[in-house]
Amino acid sequence: MKTFVPKNDEQNWIVVDATDIPLGRLATVVASRIRGKHRPDFTPNMIQGDFVIVVNASKIAFTGGKLDGKVYTRYSGYQGGLKKLTARESMAKHPDRVIEHAVFGMLPKGRQGRDMHNRLKVYAGERHPHVAQNPQPLAITNTARTKAAQSNNEVK
Template structure:
């Protein structure tokens, strides 16, 4: 019996509107589509995922106290070089980086994960330059659940 190896010829373009979608829910769906886990022939050692375009990144929803409580840090390597930025400041300056940080944290680390970074395109507004690829819209449902799992 021969080993089945899926072909890597079917990569679609997906467009997602991030308006009022919680950041974590959006990031899990997008990371899963980029990785290719939605396909029935998913193979972990191959990049089979779709290209994902996220529009309206500036209108993303952060639930709870995450706007001021979530802090992004980066360190330059020098003494006193620790830079801190809250999610509110990040959304005001570069809303695309907030979504990219959340999605890239859910992708595999290493060579394969770094090559998946090019499959994500994030834009702060509604317009994107990928109209020629004919992207298909992907709807993400935004149902808030209570403690007893009842839909509001």
């Protein structure tokens, strides 16, 4: 019996609108699509995922106190060179980097994860230059808010 090895010939492009979607919920769905875990022939040692375009990164939602409580740190290499930015400050400067950081943390570490990271395209506004690839829209439902809205409607 021969070993089945899936082919990596399917290159889909997906566009996701990040308006009012919590950062973690968006990042898990996007990382799963980039890895290819939605496919029935998923193989962990191959890159089989889709290219994902995230638009409206500046309109993403932060739940709880994460907008001021979440801190991004980096070290400059000098003494006392620890730089800290809150999520609010980071969203004001580069809203696309917040989503890239969240998704990159959910991808495998190493060469394959870095190659997968190249399949993510994030834009702060609605426009993106990948119209020629004919991206298909992917709707991410915010189940927490829809459940809350349904329970409010049932009470009335």
